[in-house]
Amino acid sequence: MNAPDTQTQNLASYNFAYLDEQTKRMIRRAILKGIAIPGYQVPFASREMPMPYGWGTGGVQVTAAIIGRDDVLKVIDQGADDTTNAVSIRAFFAKTAGVATTTSTPDASIIQTRHRIPETPLHAGQVLVYQVPIPEPLRFLEPRETETRKMHALEEYGLMHVKLYEDIARNGRIATTYAYPVKVEGRYVMDPSPTPKFDNPKMHQSEALQLFGAGREKRIYAIPPHTDVVSLDFEDHPFEIQHFDQPCALCGGEQVYLDEVVLDDHGGRMFVCSDTHHCESRRADGHRGALLGDEPGQDKEAMA
Amino acid sequence: MITLLVASEVKKTFIMHMRGGVELPVVANVSFSLKAGSCAVLGGPSGVGKSSILKMLYGNYGCDGGQILVEHHGRHVDIASASPRLVLEIRRDTIGYVSQFLRAVPRVSALDVAAEPLMIRGVEREAAHQQARDLFAELNLPEKLWSLPPATFSGGEQQRVNIARGFITDHPVLLLDEPTASLDAANREVVIGLIARKKAEGVALLGIFHDLDVRNAVADHVIDVSAFAAGKAAA
Amino acid sequence: MSHSSTLEALAAAGIPAPVKPLLTVEGLTRVYGKRIGCADVSFELWPGEVLAIVGESGSGKTTLLNCISSRLTPTCGTVHYRMRDGAISEIYKMTEAERRHLMRTDWGFVHQNPIDGLRMTVSAGANVGERLMAVGNRHYGNIRGAAIEWLARVEIDEDRVDDQPRTFSGGMRQRLQIARNLVTEPRLVFMDEPTGGLDVSVQARLLDLLRGLVSDLGLAVVVVTHDLAVARLLSDRMIVMKEGRVIEAGLTDRVLDDPRAPYTQLLVSSILQV
Numbered sequence: 054m055n056a057p058d059t060q061t062q063n064l065a066s067y068n069f070a071y072l073d074e075q076t077k078r079m080i081r082r083a084i085l086k087g088i089a090i091p092g093y094q095v096p097f098a099s100r101e102m103p104m105p106y107g108w109g110t111g112g113v114q115v116t117a118a119i120i121g122r123d124d125v126l127k128v129i130d131q132g133a134d135d136t137t138n139a140v141s142i143r144a145f146f147a148k149t150a151g152v153a154t155t156t157s158t159p160d161a162s163i164i165q166t167r168h169r170i171p172e173t174p175l176h177a178g179q180v181l182v183y184q185v186p187i188p189e190p191l192r193f194l195e196p197r198e199t200e201t202r203k204m205h206a207l208e209e210y211g212l213m214h215v216k217l218y219e220d221i222a223r224n225g226r227i228a229t230t231y232a233y234p235v236k237v238e239g240r241y242v243m244d245p246s247p248t249p250k251f252d253n254p255k256m257h258q259s260e261a262l263q264l265f266g267a268g269r270e271k272r273i274y275a276i277p278p279h280t281d282v283v284s285l286d287f288e289d290h291p292f293e294i295q296h297f298d299q300p301c302a303l304c305g306g307e308q309v310y311l312d313e314v315v316l317d318d319h320g321g322r323m324f325v326c327s328d329t330h331h332c333e334s335r336r337a338d339g340h341r342g343a344l345l346g347d348e349p350g351q352d353k354e355a356m357a
Numbered sequence: 358m359i360t361l362l363v364a365s366e367v368k369k370t371f372i373m374h375m376r377g378g379v380e381l382p383v384v385a386n387v388s389f390s391l392k393a394g395s396c397a398v399l400g401g402p403s404g405v406g407k408s409s410i411l412k413m414l415y416g417n418y419g420c421d422g423g424q425i426l427v428e429h430h431g432r433h434v435d436i437a438s439a440s441p442r443l444v445l446e447i448r449r450d451t452i453g454y455v456s457q458f459l460r461a462v463p464r465v466s467a468l469d470v471a472a473e474p475l476m477i478r479g480v481e482r483e484a485a486h487q488q489a490r491d492l493f494a495e496l497n498l499p500e501k502l503w504s505l506p507p508a509t510f511s512g513g514e515q516q517r518v519n520i521a522r523g524f525i526t527d528h529p530v531l532l533l534d535e536p537t538a539s540l541d542a543a544n545r546e547v548v549i550g551l552i553a554r555k556k557a558e559g560v561a562l563l564g565i566f567h568d569l570d571v572r573n574a575v576a577d578h579v580i581d582v583s584a585f586a587a588g589k590a591a592a
Numbered sequence: 593m594s595h596s597s598t599l600e601a602l603a604a605a606g607i608p609a610p611v612k613p614l615l616t617v618e619g620l621t622r623v624y625g626k627r628i629g630c631a632d633v634s635f636e637l638w639p640g641e642v643l644a645i646v647g648e649s650g651s652g653k654t655t656l657l658n659c660i661s662s663r664l665t666p667t668c669g670t671v672h673y674r675m676r677d678g679a680i681s682e683i684y685k686m687t688e689a690e691r692r693h694l695m696r697t698d699w700g701f702v703h704q705n706p707i708d709g710l711r712m713t714v715s716a717g718a719n720v721g722e723r724l725m726a727v728g729n730r731h732y733g734n735i736r737g738a739a740i741e742w743l744a745r746v747e748i749d750e751d752r753v754d755d756q757p758r759t760f761s762g763g764m765r766q767r768l769q770i771a772r773n774l775v776t777e778p779r780l781v782f783m784d785e786p787t788g789g790l791d792v793s794v795q796a797r798l799l800d801l802l803r804g805l806v807s808d809l810g811l812a813v814v815v816v817t818h819d820l821a822v823a824r825l826l827s828d829r830m831i832v833m834k835e836g837r838v839i840e841a842g843l844t845d846r847v848l849d850d851p852r853a854p855y856t857q858l859l860v861s862s863i864l865q866v
Contacts, residue, residue: 214730375854419850464800
């Protein structure tokens with residue numbers, strides 16, 4: 054494929070991966086500091102990106118700072134490779150860096166994600182880049198940045214449990230289902246970005262490097278490989294992940310995170326894998342869910 | 358008889374800064390002693406400084422001179438120069454006081470008001486209440502009032518609560534400021550009986566009584582306060 | 593006479609009164625540029641003792657309270673505190689972490705406006721439980737149980753435990769703030785006009801509650817108030833301040849009944865008689 058080369062030439066006025074080298078070095082320094090202090094929010098001079106805040110400006114800057122010509126990039130949005138945000142960011146890097154892209158989790162060297170961790174376990178050498186809207190887990194109860202920074206510095210995390218207490222008081226159980234706070238390497242309490250708490254255990258002792266970028270809030274933080282990540286809880290209300298009553302309607306997968314899809318105006322709905330690559334590869338291996346039918350031919354139609 | 362309290366050359370002058378710093382001498386050279394098991398009475402016309410002497414003994418007024426030695430926890434301490442903490446300790450354990458008027462605390466029941474001096478000293482609430490109930494019954498305070506805050510009581514009822522509060526403890530020294538002023542004859546008799554009991558227990562009492570009958574019934578000796586009148590001393 | 597309680601808990605337990613003060617303030621001064629916040633204030637506070645700091649607005653009493661309670665660094669002077677283990681620590685030589693830990697365990701601070709001392713957007717139960725969680729309690733049932741117990745002690749019904757304080761009346765908020773401070777059983781509580789802004793009957797109820805808690809728990813209290821009636825009801829000793837300086841100090845009832853300083857006489861004579 055010659056397309057990437059042509060496109061880079063077409064964008065000759067842009068540096069590799071859009072950001073200039075000085076900016077990338079600044080971001081890399083922030084990333085290195087973040088890796089050195091797992092879970093600590095490192096301030097960085099976030100740049101204006103050619104996309105609005107909330108569309109992954111933090112994640113894009115982190116990816117731009119670490120991506121090389123040999124990297125293979127996968128971008129997912131809520132687990133899907135084919136949503137607008139994922140497609141746009143993938144196209145952005147194909148255009149500005151000319152890198153190869155993929156939808157395959159194992160084949161990617163960098164996976165930028167919004168709100169999910171892939172079902173396929175990550176392996177050593179991979180980097181997972183999270184797009185983060187609000188990096189401060191204490192913000193919910195303490196609006197002052199000066200105070201939250203002090204609380205992190207002094208390891209005053211009682212407030213985090215106040216939030217969980219409120220959950221139980223109101224709902225009888227910890228009702229926080231996403232952005233569920235974790236303690237990293239026994240020190241910093243961290244917001245894992247709005248991933249479902251279903252994914253929290255995947256962060257613990259991961260083989261991959263996990264980087265978090267918040268563009269609007271100008272913060273970068275990191276979890277190096279093989280780091281302890283523990284979800285906060287109470288002794289009498291231990292942390293639990295979501296459980297689904299039924300397997301994926303398309304691939305029959307269990308122990309995966311499912312999305313609800315409304316089928317019609319009459320209350321029809323199905324639950325399918327939120328991780329589209331995982332679902333597709335299971336179907337390719339011959340797994341079939343309740344709504345997929347039996348014929349291989351129908352399978353292709355459904356896909357189309 | 359053992360002497361429990363000695364006042365010597367005690368002096369009191371008010372300086373009224375609100376009126377250009379005018380000096381109002383009250384008493385000077387106040388000297389007397391209180392003995393265990395006896396009741397002394399401060400005598401003299403009103404305005405002569407009887408109440409002021411009582412208040413200085415209780416630490417409520419400061420002294421401008423002299424000494425007030427009291428036997429407290431086995432040693433002699435000077436109330437006139439005692440630190441606030443020591444004065445509070447003396448009030449808790451050594452000198453009791455029945456004031457003329459009750460300073461009612463909102464929402465606190467008559468029983469709690471009367472039992473408080475015991476509870477401060479660590480007596481269990483129920484035991485303290487029982488003693489308060491006994492005293493109320495003896496003082497003919499209607500039972501329906503016991504659990505109410507005394508703020509709305511009549512003068513005589515408030516005074517009986519006050520008397521119960523003062524007599525409930527076993528303070529070795531007891532100061533009485535007109536304890537019978539608003540009482541009827543029957544209740545005056547009760548108070549006379551209570552005072553006699555304190556004397557029998559070896560308490561040293563000092564009181565102000567305008568009621569001659571009561572005074573004659575309880576006084577072992579009279580201290581004439583007009584002898585200490587500051588104007589006289591100055592002149 | 594109503595001299596409030598002192599040293600009662602210890603006396604009750606048959607333990608001799610401790611011979612050392614809990615808090616020792618020496619030469620405490622805070623200046624704001626050329627203006628004096630408070631100047632050369634010294635006093636000692638003993639366990640179980642209630643000290644009132646009185647004076648009119650701008651007399652420096654709140655500056656003094658903030659300097660003692662480690663909320664405002666003094667320009668000079670020292671504050672020593674006897675920790676639970678008996679060691680004497682100088683407040684402003686402690687690390688910030690130690691100081692903040694002290695403030696949410698062995699100390700309490702009751703603000704005049706409950707909004708400043710409560711989290712208005714979390715439930716009453718969480719407000720009371722926060723200090724317990726801050727010191728590492730991780731059992732929801734126990735935390736909630738303690739919260740309900742403390743709500744009862746400040747006369748708030750158990751069925752309000754999950755309500756946010758924004759739905760509470762002023763008096764209830766203030767009682768909640770007190771419960772929130774007392775749940776870790778501090779030995780020293782600072783109060784800044786705790787009854788300010790409440791109407792008279794609510795004030796009376798709160799004062800009565802405070803008197804009870806102070807004597808039941810053997811609390812040492814430093815209470816700032818401009819209300820001499822509050823000082824008389826709550827405190828054993830008082831300090832009268834004017835223009836940042838201590839004008840008069842002593843036994844509360846003596847300062848009020850036999851005031852010496854011209855300013856104190858003015859203050860006492862200004863009390864409205866009901």
